[in-house]
Amino acid sequence: MLTCAFAGQKKVLAAYEEAVKCGYSGARAGRLHTPHGVFDTPMFMPVGTQATVKAVSPRELKEMGAQIILSNTYHLYLRPGTELVAEAGGLHRFMDWDGGILTDSGGFQVFSLGPLRKITEEGAAFRSHIDGSTQFLSPEIAIKAQMNLGADIIMAFDECIPYPAEYQYAKLSTERTTRWAERSQKAHTRSGQALFAIVQGGMYQDLRRVSANDLVSLDFPGYGIGGLSVGEPKPVMYEMLEQTVPLLPENKPRYLMGVGTPDCLVEAVRYGIDMFDCVFPTRVARNGTAMTKSGRLVVKNAAYAKDFLPIDENCGCYACQNFSRAYIRHLLKADEIFGLRLTTIHNLYFLLDFTKKMRQAILEDRFLSFREEFLAQYCK
Numbered sequence: 001m002l003t004c005a006f007a008g009q010k011k012v013l014a015a016y017e018e019a020v021k022c023g024y025s026g027a028r029a030g031r032l033h034t035p036h037g038v039f040d041t042p043m044f045m046p047v048g049t050q051a052t053v054k055a056v057s058p059r060e061l062k063e064m065g066a067q068i069i070l071s072n073t074y075h076l077y078l079r080p081g082t083e084l085v086a087e088a089g090g091l092h093r094f095m096d097w098d099g100g101i102l103t104d105s106g107g108f109q110v111f112s113l114g115p116l117r118k119i120t121e122e123g124a125a126f127r128s129h130i131d132g133s134t135q136f137l138s139p140e141i142a143i144k145a146q147m148n149l150g151a152d153i154i155m156a157f158d159e160c161i162p163y164p165a166e167y168q169y170a171k172l173s174t175e176r177t178t179r180w181a182e183r184s185q186k187a188h189t190r191s192g193q194a195l196f197a198i199v200q201g202g203m204y205q206d207l208r209r210v211s212a213n214d215l216v217s218l219d220f221p222g223y224g225i226g227g228l229s230v231g232e233p234k235p236v237m238y239e240m241l242e243q244t245v246p247l248l249p250e251n252k253p254r255y256l257m258g259v260g261t262p263d264c265l266v267e268a269v270r271y272g273i274d275m276f277d278c279v280f281p282t283r284v285a286r287n288g289t290a291m292t293k294s295g296r297l298v299v300k301n302a303a304y305a306k307d308f309l310p311i312d313e314n315c316g317c318y319a320c321q322n323f324s325r326a327y328i329r330h331l332l333k334a335d336e337i338f339g340l341r342l343t344t345i346h347n348l349y350f351l352l353d354f355t356k357k358m359r360q361a362i363l364e365d366r367f368l369s370f371r372e373e374f375l376a377q378y379c380k
């Protein structure tokens with residue numbers, strides 16, 4: 001069934017269709033409607049922080065099946081400026097990407113700047129990592145910047161609570177993030193764009209439940225789950241998902257921010273997560289590590305000097321279809337840019353294909369056995 005809530009004149013575009021449940025898990029396969037297309041979930045979203053997914057072109061992203069890619073408001077606000085991107089016709093035009101775009105609000109970067117930042121009810125003052133200038137982001141400024149960028153899905157301005165954090169700090173910060181979410185909603189006046197709230201609560205079950213319930217009552221078209229994948233043990237992350245996801249509306253998308261490796265994806269899908277982003281595949285690719293269904297393969301290692309097989313014989317990506325481990329290792333050792341392009345293409349393809357396989361398993365009602373088989377062979 002198609003659910004597309006209309007909030008006043010603002011058409012909610014992250015509508016949810018075909019949420020299919022399977023087994024005891026909360027795994028579901030859905031369809032996300034946006035102005036740039038209808039996209040299948042579960043989905044992995046390649047990260048293009050500064051309006052480019054490092055080392056790959058929009059054409060290559062399309063070929064490997066990317067649907068929605070990420071960009072980051074914090075970075076684009078500082079450079080080149082979001083007004084410039086608006087003048088260029090918006091982010092889709094600027095980076096020549098006609099698929100979906102989601103922009104993060106910059107909350108994470110501002111707060112990961114450590115002592116250089118000052119947080120008040122109004123927002124966050126921080127020093128630019130580019131030129132050291134004093135900058136300030138508030139919900140209103142972050143939403144205005146994202147409206148300039150013109151992404152299909154934008155995120156409320158939030159504080160990503162560091163790990164570990166005292167209960168009292170997590171409580172006050174989570175309550176402020178909810179007030180900031182309301183301010184983000186009021187500042188969001190661009191139709192044709194879905195604003196997602198971000199659930200916080202640190203690693204405290206009760207705060208996670210309060211955050212989710214408060215944000216659901218503000219009625220957003222979709223929900224990010226923030227404050228995770230910040231160094232906590234994986235079982236703690238799963239416990240927070242268990243507390244949070246069931247409180248979120250079934251017919252709206254859930255986006256687990258900053259996650260992750262395939263073992264985390266398959267567990268999070270089981271809890272009912274639909275969308276993921278992570279710099280891991282592109283970041284590890286740049287130092288010569290490839291992702292495979294049995295774990296990481298460090299192509300740069302001497303062991304592969306004369307290995308004329310592809311990274312993964314069953315992989316359909318451009319790198320595995322045309323080049324050997326020996327060749328890619330040679331390029332990486334010689335600091336040839338094409339080497340890290342090939343590992344990046346492979347890693348992105350691997351995660352995009354992995355989420356496609358999970359979707360198929362859910363639709364065929366065999367997700368739980370898919371998960372068992374995968375985890376049995378994957379070494380973290």
Ligand SMILES: CNc1nc2c(CC[C@H]3O[C@@H](OC)[C@H](OC)[C@@H]3O)c3nc(N)[nH]c(=O)c3cc2[nH]1
Nearest residue numbers: 070071072104107108160226227228229257258
């Ligand atoms: C890795 N773990 C993790 N990432 C996280 C991000 C995205 C980082 C953002 O920074 C860039 O990647 C480094 C990406 O920017 C495109 C991403 O969206 C988060 N963003 C917000 N607004 N709130 C959170 O609570 C939050 C938590 C995270 N945990």
Ligand SMILES: [Zn+2]
Nearest residue numbers: 315317320346
């Ligand atoms: Zn491959």
